[in-house]
Amino acid sequence: MNREYLVELDEVTKTFHTRHFFQKDDVAQRRHFYQKRTVHAAKHVGFGIRPGEIFGLLGPNGAGKTTTVKMISGLVRPDSGAVYVDGLHVERKRLQVLRKVGVVLEGTRTSIWPLTPLENLAYYGNLKNVKGRILKQRARELLNFIGLEEKAQVQVRRLSRGEKQKLAVCIALIADPPVVLLDEPTTGLDVQSSRSIKDRIREMTRNQGKSVLVTTHDMHVAQELCGRIGIINKGELVACKPTEELLGLFSDQAFEFRVDRLPDASEFADVPGVYKVIPLLMEGDEPVLVVQVDSEPARRSKALYGTVARLRERGYTLHSISERQQTLENVFLHLTAS
């Protein structure tokens, strides 16, 4: 156990077994009387979240993101490995851990719709052992913090999806936990609501020192919000690095050559150090040659000079050369490609 982390997953593994009767096998096109399937939701997953840090967990559908969140919050028991929250073993000290964790799982479903946001916070506050004046004060503060103060006395069923999501975040924060787990907090929200929730998450870490784990499909949310990102695919943590480092993983390998006409890829295939050549027409029909090169500096230089020489040799006019900016989406697709 590493004392540096507020949340730590140590080689956590979780496998689900599902049983199916009379289900059709899509590959064999046959119907089986009984089938047992195994899904690996987590395979030796290990990472930690420091106090005041926003950690992003990215992954395609069914990769194991929600299972990871549920293992931290004690809703799912790992088959092997251990999860620690503030130094407490989640399996052995579950009820104590629950005092330190606030969770938003599919947020809009959390609240009780016939009640108002204030009543919801009072109800969930009691459930989480917060009471009396402290509860009332915290409920008001949270509604102000999230921007729901004007809707404090409106029944939840009358609130918009974004407002319900904001309320779910408030419910997760009512016991003032040092760890907040947010499962897809901005999914389905409009730009304003999404921005508002992202701002509040930032404030939580900066001003209150909370550790936040965000799972999301939205690369922009992750890139914008998270200091470190873990990419999970089929239960395996394929990368876990600071966001900048993750973006830099592949950025030195691709260059864009802007030229006067669309080149033929085969003309550059034999240039030493060049892996792949993709001719593209960018915005405004501007011809661009995307060249993927070796990341080793000497070989990369050789490949770039070789490409320039070849362009001149074939009579192309070179307008500019630029390093291709890598997006998290590209990194994600690269890492999760099967």
Add this chain to the structure above:
Amino acid sequence: MGFVLVVKAELVRTFIIMRRYWFRTLTGMVISYGILIMMIVGFVGQRDAIDQQVAVRLTDPEKATNWALGFIIGMFAFGIVGMFSQGLQAMAQNGQLEQLCMSPHGLVTNFLARTVVGAVSNILSSAILIWLIAKTFGGTLHADFVPTLALLALTFVNLLGFGFFVGGLVLVFKQTGRIAIMIRMALFALAIAATDKISEWPIVAQWVAHALPITDAAICLKYVLIHGQTVNGAYSSVFTHPSFYFLIANCIFSTLIGISCFRLMEDWSRSKGTLGAY
């Protein structure tokens, strides 16, 4: 302390919803009353043939009150066990169960509090219904508060244990919710049919009836409220009635088994990854 806090939260929630949806609460009671009156008038009050049959079965001059009381006890059982089976499923579907599972008080405490509050509102509305039915048909009920309260408490504990057992199964095997409906119907029917004549049933049926949580509770409650704790005109306390001992044994047994089963299933459900999900 945690239990008190959760009870308070549940009371406030229930009260707010009842107040906010007062029309639904009121019409619910009027409909229950209407259904009861129709059934009593239809099956017991007017049709002579059935009246005679019921009279033979119930061996009681105040058939309507007896039948209605059984019906209301049945509704009570139906409601309590339903909070664990269908209630649990509904909470899983709307996402509230996940939040309850993440409460530091623990799922058992939360459910216990939820059921206590549900039972209180159930008992209050049942009491109003019983009083109304008794007034309508001119039947009399013996308001012996101490034995009635003791019996209601024991009935509740008994149903709670049974509810925890059923709820535990529903946590893991979601499909058992359907079977739970049948069990609830059986409890309902048994509450109406339960009489001292149970000792004349075949031995296996007798044991099954005693094992179910409502049989002895209904017999004892009817004995107090309708018979006024008398046998052939002579006073005989319900605390000496054989069904009372069955009720106590059942309480201890079903509570221990029920809560143990619920904890075990909660644990298993966490391993399966289905806790809080439907």
